[in-house]
Amino acid sequence: MKRVAVGGFHHETNSFMDGSTGYDYFESHRDRPPLVHGQDVLKWLAPETGSFALSGFLGDTQNEFEIVPLVWGSGGAGATVTAEAFERISAEMVARISDALPVDAVYLDLHGAMVTEDFEDGEGELLRRVRRAVGEKIPVVASLDYHANVTAMMVQSADALVAYRTYPHVDRVRTGKQAAAVLKQILKDGRPAGRVLRKAPFLIPLNSQSTLVHPSSTVVHASTKEIAGVYCVSYLAGFPSSDLAECGPSALAYAKTQALAEQAADELEALIEKLETDFSFPLLDERQAIEKAMAIAKSADKPVVIADTQDNPGCGGTSDTTGVLAELLRHDVGSAVLGLFCDADAATAAHLAGVGSEITLALGGRHGPAPVVPLHQTFTVAALGDGKFATAGKVTGKRQVDLGPMALLRIGAVDVVVTSKRMQSHDLAPYQHVGVNVSDYKIVVVKSTCHFRAEFEPLAAEVLVTISPGAFAADPSQLPYKRLRAGVRRSPKTA
Ligand SMILES: [Zn+2]
Helix, strand or coil: CCEEEEEEEEEEECCCCCCCECHHHHHCCCCCCCCEECHHHHHHCCCCCCCCHHHHHHHHHCCCCEEEEEEEEEEEEECCECHHHHHHHHHHHHHHHHHHCCCCEEEEEECCECCECCCCCHHHHHHHHHHHHHCCCCCEEEEECCCCCCCHHHHHHCCEEEECCCCCCCCHHHHHHHHHHHHHHHHHHCCCCEEEEEECCECCCHHHCCCCCCCHHHHHHHHCCCCCCEEEEEEECCCCCCCCCCCCCEEEEEECCHHHHHHHHHHHHHHHHHCHHHCCCCCECHHHHHHHHHHHHCCCCCCEEEEEHHHCHHHCCCCCCCHHHHHHHCCCCCCEEEEEEECHHHHHHHHHHCCCCEEEEEECCCCCCCCCCCEEEEEEEEEEECCEEECCCCCCCCCEEECCCEEEEEECCEEEEEECCCCCCCCCHHHHHCCCCHHHCCEEEECCCCCCHHHHHHHCCEEEEECCCCCCCCCHHHCCCCCCCCCCECCCCCC
16 A cells, blocks of 8 residues: 655735734634644544545545645635744654655645745745655645645646636635545656646736636636646636745646647646736725615615625735725615624623623724724624534535634624634625524625635625725735746736
8 A cells, every 4th residue: 555645734925914924823723723733634634524625635545545644734824924833834744754754655735825934935945845855756746726826946846736726715625636636647657747837927816816707717717628648737826915936827737748738838828818908807995885785785685795805814814904894884784794803802892791782892903004993883792602613615615613702793784793713704604603694684795805705696696896905905016026026017907
């Protein structure tokens, strides 16, 4: 039986946020498992309940391979990863591989957009170290997020990289299964001789990256075309908020020959360039978004969903900006619910006061950016929850979640779903946890960029996107890059 070492290390770094992401953040159990070690990796990422790529990989290999679990941790999205966190987790991964030698292969469940205090290409450095530990002959395969900023170092250090094809990410498990298939093929036939990475000459804003609609759906579709001799082609849209030279969209191909890989990657890259002007999306300020939502809601039998994209914790937002909430209170919106709003102090105050009580507090607004300020108001505590529940949606799968104390705070016609830990609105479960049925409202505001679409779009009359101030800049042309390679357009050309 082949011995295969498996692990994972995720971070999607927003280089333009203040602060850093430390080891303790990786260790905390939030809307994803805590940092887990050795046999605990198999318990937390089990195929039966896991929703990550490693779960899919294990489902297709654990009866065939002797699995050696290393370490797995996901820091979600946020500020630059500390040198300490990167070194501790990487060192543990490499030490466990070294202790397990000889192994026949390594599979890593990675994100691909990690920037650390020491390395702008975190995954490239990690893969370089793993390669050094196992030597040149042992296959190393990794899966990547659709938002990976793929680098030459990553491609050079791994034998194959496969990526999610969806945003919202509803195919993490499928990607792990694809990685398993690619690894089995490499163990049988040897590594692909051809591998090519091409980078597009412009960045794609996240709001234009959804694979539910053109142009990303068109590019993904093209990447799945079967070509004789080509093993795997991927389109990765990139994460524009990571500051590194090789930020941005990639076309990646593995094939029997270098010529075939070049042809496949060049064709896909040419398609991305050809569609450049299609990658644009209307973004509204808070007032425009709410007024438009109210106009649509008048004749709609479903809620209008507004994405508060720049406060999306999945991109490094703090989930506590108050711009949209303050604007809702300035309008007669009928009924609205806003979530998920992270303010642990407000949740604690609501629990101390109890359901039905009135509490006066300064809600959120503690992390900027200007002009974001706390919202001083009196709220009614409409419901409470302990924040422990299971998700069931297409993006999160069946995940045990711990968001700390939660509360539903009501002010006039507006309900606010308050959590103690950050979670993107990519699942209905946290709303249901405090008794909210989003279909009961005229307007639903979600702190999310695109992942919400998997669950919320089918319930919505229409989806709007607002660029209320927050830590995540939806328009990359506003970002003060220091490392981005010369000649890259920071947003797509408009028609
Ligand atoms: Zn992603």
